[in-house]
Amino acid sequence: MDRASFYEQVYQVTRLVPKGRVTSYGAIASYLGTKGSSRMVGYAMASSHQISPPVPAHRVVNRNGVLTGKFHFGSLTAMEDLLAKEDVKVLDDKIVDFKNKFWDPAAELDLEK
DNA sequence: ATGTTGACTTGGA
DNA sequence: GTCCAAGCCAACA
Structure with missing residues (x-):
């Protein structure tokens, strides 16, 4: 992991996010140790x-469950559309039942244990 | 080496 | 509950 740049580490953790689940930037950062x-x-x-x-x-959304980065997808509807295909409802740029769909790498992967 | 930037987070008013 | 300000660290020019 040390060889991989911080970016690569982020990419890998993000790929580990199960379909239909979402996580926050802070959760990933915390998981990488750089909260x-x-x-x-x-x-x-x-x-x-x-x-x-x-x-x-x-x-990946912010801690509020808001699609802060949806603007970076090229189309404003691209991100929520992708989420909708994964059974993740998006209302007003926010993840519906975000708390329930939240996926914490540090807790789920639990590699410290 | 220094300075700027950023899809964030937290804390205080 | 909302809004504003500061902090944080790595990559890039």
């Missing part, structure tokens, strides 16, 4: 458009 660099997580996603394999960035 304070929550911005970097989102910033990394900005570069995830052209990398491979593709990163399900649409499953």
Whole structure:
């Protein structure tokens, strides 16, 4: 993991997000150990458009469950459309029942244990 | 090496 | 409950 850049780590964790689930930038940042660099997580996603394999960035939202980065998808409806296909309802740019669909890598992966 | 930037988070009013 | 300000760290020029 040390060889991989912070970006790569973010990409990998993001790919681990199960379909139909969403996570927050802070959760990923915290999982990587850099809680304070929550911005970097989102910033990394900005570069995830052209990398491979593709990163399900649409499953990553802010702590509020709001699609803050939907504007970066090219189309304003692209992100919520992708989420809708994964049984994730989006209302007013916010994840419906976000708390229930929230997926915390640190808690789910539990690699510390 | 320094400065700017950013798909965030938290805390205080 | 909402709104504003500051902090945070890594990549890039």
